[in-house]
Amino acid sequence: MVGVVLRNVTKRWGSFTGVHAVDLVIGDREFVVFLGPSGCGKTTTMRMIAGLEDPSDGEILIGDRVVNDLEPKDRDVAMVFQNYGLYPNLTVYENIRFPLKVRRVDASTHDARVRKAAAMVELGDLLHRRPKELSGGQRQRVALARAIVREPAVFLMDEPLSNLDAKLRVSTRAQIKNLQHELKVTTIYVTHDQIEAMTLADRVVVMNKGRFQQVGTPTEIYDRPANTFVAGFIGSPAMNLMDGAVAAGVFEAPGVRVPGLVGYPDGPATLGFRAEDAEVAAGPGGEIAAPVYSIELLGDATLVSVRVGPALVAARAPKTFRAEIGDPVSFRIGAAGCHVFDSASGERIEPAPAMASPGPARADLGSTMPIGATA
Known part of the structure; x- marks a missing residue:
């Protein structure tokens, strides 16, 4: 060898x-x-x-x-x-x-x-x-x-x-x-x-x-x-990164509010998501709402970019999506597609594991049973 x-x-x-x-x-x-x-x-x-x-x-x-x-x-x-x-x-x-x-x-x-x-x-x-x-x-x-x-x-x-x-x-x-x-x-x-x-x-x-x-x-x-660094270097387009803070499972930054981030510590954080992990819709709503900054036809998809504070954020829409620069659009971002990083060091933060419910395990708990538990 x-x-x-x-x-x-x-x-x-x-x-x-x-x-x-x-x-x-x-x-x-x-x-x-x-x-x-x-x-x-x-x-x-x-x-x-x-x-x-x-x-x-x-x-x-x-x-x-x-x-x-x-x-x-x-x-x-x-x-x-x-x-x-x-x-x-x-x-x-x-x-x-x-x-x-x-x-x-x-x-x-x-x-x-x-x-x-x-x-x-x-x-x-x-x-x-x-x-x-x-x-x-x-x-x-x-x-x-x-x-x-x-x-x-x-x-x-x-x-x-x-x-x-x-x-x-x-x-x-x-x-x-x-x-x-x-x-x-x-x-x-x-x-x-x-x-x-x-x-x-x-x-x-x-x-x-x-x-x-x-x-x-x-x-x-x-x-x-x-x-x-890795998040912003890998991918085409690179991962979207926005500075803000997490509080009680909700990430907030100017123009952004993403709930459902359970298990992450409160405090300053950088939120990341990839363009393909967001849905684009015309008009207000969603976790991000802003006017179109640019729109690029890629053949198999349409890349829509908006400006959120100092960050330029992109999402991948269907190839049939049409909008003009300045039109209001919204991005829907599920918590499952989000990545959270420490604002100071830039290192990835993993959520704390979910706590098991107290009390004896029961067969009718289904997927909430702790791994390895028996009914």
Whole structure:
């Protein structure tokens, strides 16, 4: 089994710390995506795994080996860069073959391995061309094939799709996911694009300011964000966030009143909900009522935005919904679709568990019986 382990890994440059004591265990054959805004430390973390940067503290293991002191060529990893890194004077065939020559792999195996890697990314009929004769998508596939031909223990991909147009991103994203499934190789992928992260990853590592904010499956991170940063970064559109206060199970802010938040402590709080968890209706009513700020036709739905205090709040309406800017609308938000965060720290707040009713358990209590109780 070949996984990757980070133990208390830190990277400092003088007084500036780019990565703060991160810990992570990546399983064999797992596809993990490092996600975050520019400058958050995700590429630095990958470069330390690759051996292109030395950690200031901590240990990095690939398989059962501590690799801190190993050269990049000795770590058995293959890296795909954002800028492709192709040799312009070499053909596609020779670009793919180059890692085999550098590593002095038996020359008799080169042709078969090059053609197999090229076929995996549908480049079999382009092997005679040079990079300048290829499209951006084709160049990226050459870079992928060059990594594949190595047959490494770990793939490292640093924003490989950022130079492609939207249509090519979709098709190349699907190709990368399928390749990882076929090759069954541990893969670490860096991106600032949350759609790439959500569609590709087995697990996502959300980073900000050199720290891990949350590690989990795409579903876990989308459904239960650990803090307001994750909530506001994941999703398209991002989760709506409004500052206010909870009192006796009711969240209130200027223009907002959401009841039913049972079990949450009283005090200042940030309320979050996703656009698809609200219903839009014309006219007043609901938990939020305000004039339309903007309206966007998305094809399968209509995104309606209103301004509530300083916050711009969006809800997803049916594609047939029509309104003009300035028209009164209302959003209905069920408590079940709400998330509550601490206003000061931004951390998620979980409601206190409901108290069991006093007295002996009875069969006719139905769903109110405590778990494990018998009639």
